[in-house]
Amino acid sequence: MKNLGIKITGCIIAASVSLMATGPRVTASMFTDVKNEIVAVEAPKLYSMQQSNGGVVFEIVTAALKTQNETATLTTYPIQKMVDYYLTQEKVLGSIGRVKEFSAEDKKGNILLPVSRVQQQDYWILFNVKNADAKTIAKKYMEGITTILNNGQYHAILEKYEGKNSLSAGDIKAFKAQWKKELLKK
Amino acid sequence: MKMLFGVCIAMAYTTILSGVDATCVPPESVGLSSQRLKNIDTLTDTLIDEKKMAGTVVLVARHGKIAYFKASGKADEGKSMEKDSIMRIMSMSKPITSVATMLLYEQGKLLLSDPVSKYIPEFKNQKVLVPLPQGSPFPYKLVPVKREVTIRDLLAHTSGIMYISYAGLYPNELGRKDMLDLYKGAQINDGYCRSDEEIGDMVKRLGRLPLSAQPGELWEYGLNSDVLGYLVEVVSGMKFDKFVEQNIFKPLKMDDSYFILPQEKVHRLAAVYKSDWNGGLERVGEHEMLFSNELAMCPYNAYETSGKYFSGGGGVLSTAYDYFRFSQMLLNKGELDGVRLLSRKTVELMTATNHSGQFYADYLHDKGWKFGLGFAIQQDREHNVDAGDVGVFEWAGLYSTRFSVDPKEEKITIFFSQTTPFGHHFDVWDKLEVLSASAISD
Structure with missing residues (x-):
């Protein structure tokens, strides 16, 4: 009986090897649904494809969206020209970066919202109104940020990357005040 | 017999190169004519007399034995060219990188059909x-x-990855100007100057930038070997220079081959000379960068004894004798002096001519040459560049170095110089191929 078991296992392995050799290779990309794509110029630790959660700035964005049952993917490029291409030509959902990195054309008509202040720099998300879902998702993002600010998750993400005690209560208070101002503007 | 002996004495019957025994046999003993090989003397002497090149080293071997090995001219101001002068072999690094990749292939650590993104995620999507x-x-x-893009695409230069300096060879209808902007941005x-990064x-x-063509749909000489160098690092877990040193240079006793020269060998490095091919020969300055259209080269990098950018496409420094040993390993189908690096089957795969599909490797060569997995291979004898046989494989380096292996005749020809610009050396090389082939006398 033991021998039979080994033989059956052997047959299954042989069959699967044969299938692999003759059929198309199944790759992860075949199942990747690129939805709500956010593009950026690679910035290690802040927003980076090399970090499992995309880096501190991107993780705040995804945490906010998650509270509203939305997801987002991050694709980074080595050059702003490519980010601009994806915003204007491929109509991706948005981009993250510092305000000065967005061109006048990028800012024009698009929705620009703050994400966080990290290492004395302010980082923003730009929702691309050329994308049909941008306005809706921007609204959800605003609600999401309010939620994670209030439930402590926002603080926790920053501490995870920047270290405990790296943020003063004043930093968070300042961001909350900035956030309220943005909400009033919208 | 008298004549044979005379030739061998004149060429130094046994040469001790930095402790390496590079024996020169009588040419007739390996089916080469010593009289005809003298035509190579005439070729190189003329180059030097006419100040087209400052110095050269030429080596011809057959049946595993060196039959002609001669250094001529100068390696630098006040310094004669020696057989063991070290030179920047530039793109002749590529076959070495290909062998490094194929070592991992033979260990079952990668397949040529693997997408590059499996090892370097930036190549996804x-x-x-x-x-x-x-x-x-x-x-x-x-x-x-x-x-x-697969590993085979990288080896065969069918990935759609460009070189900045060669983009001008292609019509702009292919979007080369936009590609150049993105690459530069x-x-x-191109790896011809050592960057201060890994x-x-x-x-x-590079992986996040667009490709210039669909993978497999164009033969375009590009940064593929640099990508392979990093891929070797990812797969092996070793820095590329260490991997090559331990797995290729040491086993093949290529004792004068490096990515970064040790201080004690810097004095053996030959200088690069600019030639107008009309008698105007000028040594490149100590820290001079060379520019030509989009091409930028930093020959002074070779004098630096530290660095962290190990270009698989152009970073190796070597000697004619070391490269002979590497070439002989390939000619022997993967083995040299009892040390087997690759199997016969793998070398046969590398030198097969169907990797680049319908496309010819006409850069450097002509129609009738296909690209294998690291070098061009002569496919027919109907075209202008003829190395003497179908099946000859060869490649070159930007400072006018070149090697060629004729498997049928078991013959290796190596030409080393340090001359820029590169274009001038085609005439010399094509003639050297003829002289080397026509010295066969059996």
């Missing part, structure tokens, strides 16, 4: 730049790849 007609609101669009360089840093940026 790549796009191809397709130029749009003039007057379009945006000059190009990016379309998804029909299939991912992302600080991609090879992986550049390769990861």
Whole structure:
């Protein structure tokens, strides 16, 4: 009986090897649904494809969206020209970066919202109104940020990357005040 | 017999190169004519007399034995060229990188059909730049790849990855100007100047840029070997220079081959000379960068005894004798002096001519030459560049170095110089191929 078991296992392995050799290779990309794509110029630790959660700035964005049952993917490029291409030509959902990195054309008509202040720099998300879902998702993002600010998750993400005690209560208070101002503007 | 002995004495019957015994046999003993090989003396002497090149080293071997080995001219001001002068072999690094990759292939650590993204995630979801007609609101669009770039594409230069300096060889209808803008903006360089970063840093940026053509649909000489160098690092877990040193240079006793020269060998490095091919020969300055259109080269990097950018496409420094040993290993189908690096089957795969599909490797060569997995291979004898046999494989380096292996005649020809610009050496090389082949006398 033991021998039979080994033989059956052997047959299954042989069959699967044969299938692999003759059929198309199944790759992860075949199942990747690129939805709500956010593009950026690679910035290690802040927003980076090399970090499992995309880096501190991107993780705040995804945490906010998650509270509203939305997801987002991050694709980074080595050059702003490519980010601009994806915003204007491929109509991706948005981009993250510092305000000065967005061109006048990028800012024009698009929705620009703050994400966080990290290492004395302010980082923003730009929702691309050329994308049909941008306005809706921007609204959800605003609600999401309010939620994670209030439930402590926002603080926790920053501490995870920047270290405990790296943020003063004043930093968070300042961001909350900035956030309220943005909400009033919208 | 008298004549034979005379030739061998004149060429130094046994030469001790830095402790390496590079024995020169009488040419007739390996079926070469010593009289005819003298035509090579005439060729190189003329080059030097006419100040077209400062110095050269030429080596011809047959049946595993060196039959002609001669250094001529100068390696630097006040310093004669020696057989063991060390030179920048530039793109002749590529076959070494290919062998490094194939070592991992033989260990079952990768397949040639593997997508590069399996090891370097930045190569996932790549796009191809397709130029749009003039007057379009945006000059190009990016379309998804029909299939991912594979390791075989990198080896065969069919990936769609460009070299900045060779983009001008292709018509701009292929979107080369836009590609160049993106490459330059992302600080991609051709690897001819050592960057102050690791090879992986550049390769990861490269992976996020568009391709110039769909993988497998164009033969384009590009940064592929630099990507392979980083891939070797990822797969082996070793820095590329250490991997090559331990797995290729040491086993083959290529004792004068390095990515970074040790201080005690810097004095053996030959200087690069600029030649106008008309008697105007000028030594390149101590810290002079060489520019030609989009091409930028830093010959002074070779004098530096530290660095972290190990270019698989152009970073190796070596000697004619060391490269002979590497070539002989390939000619022997993977083995040298009892040390087997690759199997016969793998070398046969590397030298097969169907990797680049319908495309010819006509850069450097002509129609009738295909690209294998690291070098060009002569496929027929109907075209202008003829190395003497179908099946001859060879490649060159930007400072006018070249090697060729004729498997049928078991013959190796190596030419080393340090001359820029590169284009002038084609005439010399084509003639050397003829002289080497026509010295066969059996």
